[in-house]
Amino acid sequence: MQDLRVSLFQSDLHWHQPEANLAMFEEKIWNNSSPTDLIVLPEMFTTGFTMDAVGLAEPMGTRTFKWMQLQAKQSKAAVLGSYIVKDGGGYFNRAIFVVPDGTYKIYDKRHLFRMAGEHQTYQQGNNRPVLTWKGWEILPQICYDLRFPVWSRNKVIEGDPEYDALIYLANWPAPRISAWDTLLKARAIENACYCLGVNRVGTDGEGIEYLGHTAAIDPKGSVLGLERNGETVLNITLSKEELTRYRENFPVHLDADNFWLPD
Numbered sequence: 001m002q003d004l005r006v007s008l009f010q011s012d013l014h015w016h017q018p019e020a021n022l023a024m025f026e027e028k029i030w031n032n033s034s035p036t037d038l039i040v041l042p043e044m045f046t047t048g049f050t051m052d053a054v055g056l057a058e059p060m061g062t063r064t065f066k067w068m069q070l071q072a073k074q075s076k077a078a079v080l081g082s083y084i085v086k087d088g089g090g091y092f093n094r095a096i097f098v099v100p101d102g103t104y105k106i107y108d109k110r111h112l113f114r115m116a117g118e119h120q121t122y123q124q125g126n127n128r129p130v131l132t133w134k135g136w137e138i139l140p141q142i143c144y145d146l147r148f149p150v151w152s153r154n155k156v157i158e159g160d161p162e163y164d165a166l167i168y169l170a171n172w173p174a175p176r177i178s179a180w181d182t183l184l185k186a187r188a189i190e191n192a193c194y195c196l197g198v199n200r201v202g203t204d205g206e207g208i209e210y211l212g213h214t215a216a217i218d219p220k221g222s223v224l225g226l227e228r229n230g231e232t233v234l235n236i237t238l239s240k241e242e243l244t245r246y247r248e249n250f251p252v253h254l255d256a257d258n259f260w261l262p263d
Contacts, residue, residue, distance in 0.1 A: 001240040002135045004165070007036040007077075008234040010214040010227050011045075012202030013171075016056060018046040018083075022067050029071055034235035037134050039071065041081030042169055042200040043143050044093065049171035049204065050084075051121045053091035057084040065096060065104075072098045078133050082109070082142055082169050090123040095140050095169060097131050105129050109142040110151055118144075130163050135240065137163040143170040146183045146197070154191035154253065161192060161253045164243055168197040174209040181213055188217040192246070192253050194224075194238050201229055219246050 009028055014020040029039060043049060046064055047056050058064055064083050072079045082095040093109040108125025112118040128151065131138040139162075141152055146168050155162040166187055172180045180197065188195035194216065201212040216224040216236040225236045247253065 001244060003240060004134055004136050004238040005035055005037045006040060006196060006216070006236050006238060007032055007034060007038065008040045008196060008198040008214045008216070008227075008236070009042070010198060010201060010212045010234065011042065011231050013042070013045065013048040013200055013204070015048050015205035016050065016052065018056070018058075018064065021046045022064065026067075026071065028233065029075060032233050032235070034233070036075070036077045036235065038138075039075060039077050039079045040167060040169065040196065040198045041079070042198050043082045043171045044084060045081045045169075046083045048200075049116070049143075049208075051117055053084050053086075053121050057086040057091050060085050060087050065098075068096055068098045069102045069104075072100045073102065076100050080131075080140060080167065080169070091121060092125065093118070093122050093142060094125075095142055097140060099133065105131055107140045107142070109145065111144045111148050113144045136165060136238075138165045138167060139163045141166065141168050143168065143172060146170070146172075146180070146187065149187065149190060150259070152187055152191065153259075154193055154256075156253050156256055156258075159254070161247065163191075163193060164240070165194040165196065165238060166191060168195075170197060170199045171204070171210060172197075172199045172213075174211045177211050177213055181215070184215055184217050185221045185223075188219055189221045192219045192250075194218060194243065196236070198234075201231060219243060
């Protein structure tokens, strides 16, 4: 049972400056002295959370995608982060998961934040991929998804939970940070899994403030690590042995209700 070493990069972001953000995160990844298996970056890590999709979107497979492949190869770790992608004539808030050999999976944000007009700018995702890495099953989610527990529900397949860790990439603003703290714990407890959330800090080009609170929560709802503010990296090790023991001693997943979402 292999542990999973995860590095959550809590950072300010240069507003609408992809090249500056790529250079910044490359330096941060290079300077992270802790050995890691998985590098996690915030939502829209190349631009900040913006509705300027027309001006900032990249076609799939170009600059940021190639940068993520290079970081994964050089660090010998998987890389996960979201940015704005133009694909098939539409715009997506798309999370990319890249492993060192260059292969990847994508997740398009399901719940679009209507209070900022995200649902009018980006297309809704309908696919919910579970990522496999180093013997771990991981479910990626993006920011506003955190408020919708049905979408993250840990399905039971042949008696076992579908995934081991749930990861949220976010630009979650300061006025609602208490909801972020509470819901990360709730998602961990109800899904009997590790729940990780990486949030940005600083103030964006719209004057919106972000406080971080990047966190790692265990299946019992206990905080394994928390960075309340400032630019930093939360390096955390997830124990597969402890997760397995918890699920064996407290198999709440066996009593879970079965339900599904319409297409």
